[in-house]
Amino acid sequence: MDGRWRRRYEGAVFEIDDDHFHDQCGVFGVFGAEEASNLAYLGLHSLQHRGQEAAGIVSSHGGQLFVHRGMGLVQDVFTAAQLDKLPGSSAIGHVRYTTAGGSHIKNAQPLAVDCGHGSIAVAHNGNLTNGLALRRQLEKDGSIFASDSDTEVFVHLIARSKAETTVDRVADALHQVEGAYSLVFLSPDELVAVRDPYGFRPLCLGKLDGAYVIASEPPAFQLIGAEFIRDINPGEMVLINESGLQSLRPFRTDAERRHMCIFEYVYFARPDATFDGISVYDARKRMGHALAADQPVEADLVVPVPDSGVAAALGFAEAAGLPFELGLIRSHYVGRTFIEPAQSIRHFGVRLKLHPVKSLLEGKRVAVIDDSIVRGTTSRKIVKMIRDAGAKEVHLRISSPPTTWPCFYGIDTPTRDELIAAHNSVDEVNEYVTADSLGYLSLDGLKRAVGGGGFCSACFSGRYPIPVTDDIALRRQLPLVGV
Amino acid sequence: MDGRWRRRYEGAVFEIDDDHFHDQCGVFGVFGAEEASNLAYLGLHSLQHRGQEAAGIVSSHGGQLFVHRGMGLVQDVFTAAQLDKLPGSSAIGHVRYTTAGGSHIKNAQPLAVDCGHGSIAVAHNGNLTNGLALRRQLEKDGSIFASDSDTEVFVHLIARSKAETTVDRVADALHQVEGAYSLVFLSPDELVAVRDPYGFRPLCLGKLDGAYVIASEPPAFQLIGAEFIRDINPGEMVLINESGLQSLRPFRTDAERRHMCIFEYVYFARPDATFDGISVYDARKRMGHALAADQPVEADLVVPVPDSGVAAALGFAEAAGLPFELGLIRSHYVGRTFIEPAQSIRHFGVRLKLHPVKSLLEGKRVAVIDDSIVRGTTSRKIVKMIRDAGAKEVHLRISSPPTTWPCFYGIDTPTRDELIAAHNSVDEVNEYVTADSLGYLSLDGLKRAVGGGGFCSACFSGRYPIPVTDDIALRRQLPLVGV
Amino acid sequence: MDGRWRRRYEGAVFEIDDDHFHDQCGVFGVFGAEEASNLAYLGLHSLQHRGQEAAGIVSSHGGQLFVHRGMGLVQDVFTAAQLDKLPGSSAIGHVRYTTAGGSHIKNAQPLAVDCGHGSIAVAHNGNLTNGLALRRQLEKDGSIFASDSDTEVFVHLIARSKAETTVDRVADALHQVEGAYSLVFLSPDELVAVRDPYGFRPLCLGKLDGAYVIASEPPAFQLIGAEFIRDINPGEMVLINESGLQSLRPFRTDAERRHMCIFEYVYFARPDATFDGISVYDARKRMGHALAADQPVEADLVVPVPDSGVAAALGFAEAAGLPFELGLIRSHYVGRTFIEPAQSIRHFGVRLKLHPVKSLLEGKRVAVIDDSIVRGTTSRKIVKMIRDAGAKEVHLRISSPPTTWPCFYGIDTPTRDELIAAHNSVDEVNEYVTADSLGYLSLDGLKRAVGGGGFCSACFSGRYPIPVTDDIALRRQLPLVGV
């Protein structure tokens, strides 16, 4: 069955789900710049691809924190009047993707609270593997939770810390949590940025004149005219205040055990981002090269599934010596919901979002390049669409290995049961997606294509760098439901 | 200067403040009725006069609590689709008034959280006198606060209680707090309603077929076809669950020390409400009788300031043997904000809301009846308006004593400095409001008019039944600011 | 059956219809004042009771007309930013009520068009009796209609006139139309106000410093600080431009045949309005006096149906020597739609809007005063509500005669079939509304109570001063439907 269209109201409106993994967040921080909330607004805009369901900014001014959060895109959540009410020279921001169930204003970030140490706000990208266990313990100790998100665990741990300084309290908290986190904290006079010891999620440091800037991805610096300084290291905590920037290592020395999410390179990050000196665009092209070598195909042209498959397809075409063509056009005008068409024309699949260029495809043997297959439903529709447009053969090539395991480190994946490659051979998957052939890039090929080392590829291999303590199933049944 | 018009955007939009006291809340609860959230919706509608800035409902179904809150009137906050997402046979609801500063979704109620004892939601009418002190202590002990409201203190105390049952945990919490509270709690399988030992704020019990209903005022029962059973007693806790209703007395026997807010009779409550067997409408008429006796006036007609002054004016006219006329018409179409008129016609005061009937007033000696004077600004405008309409004399009569002290038990009052009668004699007040004469009902007269006994009249007398621990000034400067 | 609740969406939302007649419009105009659109905004606010479904303003500046219209209340349709975009020193405005079917932005007024004589805008209160016939003729001659409203007929006739001046062209148009109209026209440099020769609908002239102001009712002048000058006479046309004001009589001398709508006094107009020197409030009180004389009742108290029945009830009580009490409280918070309550508690009638004061009604013989009965459904519910509140007897007294004929002169009435008094005797009506007794004011009594002379009372008598040419039934089936 095709799960891509979920009804929102009975018989009326669809939610458009593109059957991709979803990263759960992007974070941003700035300290020491005039109109900090304006910079956060722009920075979040350039991180918008990391989360389109909610956005928020907290600024600090005169010893107080000022908060605004809302559901929707950055440009819809903030009006000029609201930005004006976020004064001060430091700010943090957050964009968020959530699954339908947890999509509620109560989970929007940054989270901002008062505690015994004063006000503190936090923006979080990642997921804790012992978040639920800690939550249960904290609840047992008398804490209350107003949201479903792991992020609230951090502020409770910080609030309960007896340490003297913000950084020590944050360190106290971090020593108790396990999992993936790239975090920015804002207190009335300090900004703290931390990346977990594994470095699952990216986090970068930049400079704008005298001010420091933090962002999930470097293009956020580019947009505001800031200079990229360096990646924040796995296990590093950066403290920024009036005295400048201090780099701290709150974890024991053996704590650095880099496992950056390799899927950031495959799909999540912007192509114009660079992490650890490796350009995402270049990495994707090399995936295409490797894929062409690993999974060659007799074809007349190479067509990407836009936008994420484009760079890999360019690489594939280059390596295979085949022409590259934009045989699928992506609509700029598809929002998250759409009115359900008439019964007679229903099940028209991905057609709202992608459109085949018939003149290119007719009578051709087409190599289609996509970055991954999740449930298989989208791929099946794309194959059908290309075939309906007259292609003689459709060969699907995927620039990453079969996705066979869920992510517990910050990506919203379906359960293992829903991952088509988890329980089916490549041939069986191909049978479902109805291509003439299907080929995946090997994990080794992917790693070589990205280069460097120290990646988490648990979604492909099932080798999880941190064991998952929480009962993930429970997580989806937290008792409070916002509507 | 006249502070009634506060600008919201530079030079553009006014907020209309009617210079009255504002009650901060109305609460509602229902247990054991189908479509409980629908009943809560209707019940809140009939309590709308107790708070127009935010509304919310929490329902319980299948072990989960379902929440929706929003800013605005009940009918704007809830759509049919949203009510559908609040399933179950028990629900609590809340309407809220807040001052501009604290008017933010984060303070909307009911508050719903998860804690070690499971999910719990609470709706609160009142104000704690040691709320800030408790908050500081709880923060010191590691609790985090996400709102400015006292209500969050309750849930923290409950969360930290080691007691076994919901009622015992609630009792634990109540033994630590001081102040005014009429509360409804909802857990997945229980509804608990409590009124503080002083009974500052009203709380009533009703029945609808097999279901129990709780509401701040009895007209909420009338609207949904429920039967009024009785007032919940000061210091009484009512537990409603599948086994039926249980009345508990969590406080020591000497704990009942009734001090119901007398201003509920003067102004806040609906005229069709009855508390402790005393009809609000009747009480107001008797205030009019007493006022006519205490502060007689030579006049041609008696005119109320609508709507709150109507019943007292009827009583006044009856006792004085003078004709009663609706010489001031109230507009039904004035919302909370209004675009600022041209410079040339500014300062047009209360004219948007009240309109004089010239034909009645021209050449007449008019006795104007209002319920209270806060800053004096509105009264001054009303006197001027009536005089401009041609009245020969304007005699202002107030159906309560001079308001000289702020309320700390659930009413949003200005500081003492802003209360015109706090620092001015009646003659001086009259000089400001420019009436030909001004007369207030005496406190004794008011008490006799209401009848019964055991009232809080601190706003008139300064005799506060509970000392205020908190530094109220601090309260207005809580660090987190939502925009 | 009870038709008061019409569903808007299946099973979801009610429209609240108060089973009253509805006036279709209020008009406003100002010439020669700075920030004219601001004055229009305020003026329309004070005419809001004449139409709550749409509002609009057209201003003139630099030879151009500037237009903004929208659905809803005046304060919702206009933002400060939008008023800023309506520059100039002259403006006209309109508020509109429409039945559900024709409720669409295309029918919002003022209507503003370009024609061979330049730009012209018009705001209209009334209804043409040959509007459909003229429309058919104009269509035959090549005109196109973009709305359902009569008002478009005026501008077509003006556009087709060969006369040299605006007033002559307006006169040309007026000589062709028949029916009820109080009109304000705005061209880039002139404002023209006209009242039809019968004077069905009111229209008044005021002055604000050097500027002239036009409004349906005098309270609009009061609000903006303008002075009431006089009523515009039936058949009078007033031209206002840079040279000042000119009063014209475009109709033949026998043309003045005053038939002002007597229902304006009974129900439509504001109580603080005065027409032809007769105060609406006073007239209503005299209706109460006459009603008490005509239809005496043995009762313990007199209760009005608020707000329209209040003045008559005061008169009734005065004349009958009975106490007047506000035994029914009207909610300020009922908008036009409301979510449908649960099946089990449906049919709860007028309870959202009106609430009985039990303490007043219990065990009493109650004389209830209302202004009219349309379908009888509301009256029936009110009687039941009062009886349910414990009244021993309920005696309904109506301050106007039985409504037996539809209005064709600007009031939105149901068809004759739906008017309960059209086909039932007073006894039969009483049987339906289930009162202990029912009494209407006689037509003679009503006329004497209002005083003066020259009224249209066709809705009571069926004596229509202008025969209706149009097939009214057709009017409801105009082909274009906006959604």
Added chain:
Amino acid sequence: MDGRWRRRYEGAVFEIDDDHFHDQCGVFGVFGAEEASNLAYLGLHSLQHRGQEAAGIVSSHGGQLFVHRGMGLVQDVFTAAQLDKLPGSSAIGHVRYTTAGGSHIKNAQPLAVDCGHGSIAVAHNGNLTNGLALRRQLEKDGSIFASDSDTEVFVHLIARSKAETTVDRVADALHQVEGAYSLVFLSPDELVAVRDPYGFRPLCLGKLDGAYVIASEPPAFQLIGAEFIRDINPGEMVLINESGLQSLRPFRTDAERRHMCIFEYVYFARPDATFDGISVYDARKRMGHALAADQPVEADLVVPVPDSGVAAALGFAEAAGLPFELGLIRSHYVGRTFIEPAQSIRHFGVRLKLHPVKSLLEGKRVAVIDDSIVRGTTSRKIVKMIRDAGAKEVHLRISSPPTTWPCFYGIDTPTRDELIAAHNSVDEVNEYVTADSLGYLSLDGLKRAVGGGGFCSACFSGRYPIPVTDDIALRRQLPLVGV
């Protein structure tokens, strides 16, 4: 100065103008299909690129036309509930782009009116060259205009025709107008589609089971599962009713003088569209081939300005034997307005929309391919952005000739003064855009690349196939201004 950022509110919000030409409309029609308005909704969605400011649908059912129009994108203008209120088996739709001045609901289409021949609705893509003259004449003859758009002229002419049938009346109207028009008319029982004798704007015919479908571009058929039949010919009128489809030639035989807008191939149309058998995508690639031959460049890589320059860049790279890279990334999240960033970081140009991929551009000689240059401001920013990203050389290549003349046939162009190439040599333009070299495709090269024949290329050549009667300057000063 850079005019791309126009303030909307003082100091607060920008409108983002991408300095491109804008097509003014897309049209759609369907006759004989269930849920016709649903099909129109989907069809308009696939034509969304032709107009993003307003959208509308008119459907026909039971002899009545049902209308809904609104400002914004198709998916924002229509809710499921509103589509439900557009019943019937035939419908027409429209999407519209307008310049800021004329952007108002009154200009939204389809226009629907009543006239002597019944109801008629029309959706129009194009622009009349004698529209203003006809309007003046019609106004002189007594017609009124409620909008600024040419489209109203059509319905007036039709309304005034004495002919017996719809097609004859439409033909009557068409014989009087001159200019560009692709039109769909809907009467209660007929759909008429017409393309002007020059065929300036495209119009296509499709079939969906038994129903006929009309659309500006064939991808609209693809989306709803309809089959493309053929282009509607220049000068052809197609009548569709219960009897089927009839092709008519209302113009004299010499009337066919094909001048299809060549810019549809260069920029406007979707790449997956095909007109007259020529694929837009293929044509753009051939433009790239020709451009590489005409304007060769020594470069390391070829980078398109996305999305419109992609196909030409692929062709260019192919022909030049250079690598093609997506060196500029386009954001999917930029709407039409954006809050102005801080003063200090202002003038950040196109950066919100386009982002350079530094790793690709650094140290490279880059050939940048765009489709056209209008004012030059965007090109200048793009060149600077690429250079700032580290490119050694930036060579700009344009896949069309210099744009030197405004369009009067349906494209919203700036005045000639604003077209940078109108008054500057290629070298001077290059000096402004600061590239290392600049080259345009020749007009001959363009025509050969597209193939076929009979194109309007007036914007490049100044050779206008129809002389412009109207004073275009006047058009921008029509008197009625909506806000």
